[in-house]
Amino acid sequence: MDKQFTAGVLTISDKGAAGKRKDESGDIVAKMLEEYGFLVLRKKIIPDNRQKIADTLIEWVDREGLTFIVTTGGTGLSPTDVTPQAMENVIDYEVPGMAEAMRAASLKKTPHAMISRAMAGVRKSSLIINLPGSPGGARDNLSVVFPALNHALLKLTGDTTDCAIQS
Numbered sequence: 261m262d263k264q265f266t267a268g269v270l271t272i273s274d275k276g277a278a279g280k281r282k283d284e285s286g287d288i289v290a291k292m293l294e295e296y297g298f299l300v301l302r303k304k305i306i307p308d309n310r311q312k313i314a315d316t317l318i319e320w321v322d323r324e325g326l327t328f329i330v331t332t333g334g335t336g337l338s339p340t341d342v343t344p345q346a347m348e349n350v351i352d353y354e355v356p357g358m359a360e361a362m363r364a365a366s367l368k369k370t371p372h373a374m375i376s377r378a379m380a381g382v383r384k385s386s387l388i389i390n391l392p393g394s395p396g397g398a399r400d401n402l403s404v405v406f407p408a409l410n411h412a413l414l415k416l417t418g419d420t421t422d423c424a425i426q427s
Contacts, residue, residue, distance in 0.1 A: 265297075355412070
């Protein structure tokens with residue numbers, strides 16, 4: 261990475277928040293981010309509650325100024341899967357290409373990828389992406405966005421240089 265960005269990892273799981281399940285996905289994501297060069301300042305587990313998700317994302321962007329936030333969990337079709345609805349409440353705009361790329365890569369491994377409602381979006385100058393709750397799905401999907409991540413975050417944080425890829 262050209263610059264060290266700050267990050268937060270938000271695991272959304274009723275069982276995880278109640279201490280009934282280890283947060284494997286959040287741990288994997290945090291480790292991957294640190295290895296990629298991020299400074300992971302926040303890591304938290306909360307239940308599948310739309311308002312709590314929205315409040316946490318707002319706090320991490322507006323008050324703590326995190327550049328990149330990754331959520332894991334709550335992106336499917338279960339009645340408690342409300343991460344995308346919470347995202348809609350807090351983002352200024354979507355970055356659909358990231359979610360589309362994650363789904364396309366995941367479809368090569370499982371047909372269940374087509375029911376993912378994961379989103380990527382921007383609030384102020386912070387990028388927020390949703391990952392699946394499974395450890396493998398979280399790892400694989402985060403790997404998909406890494407090649408474009410540095411460039412995206414540089415642009416969000418004020419870089420005005422041309423976007424053409426240098427050969």
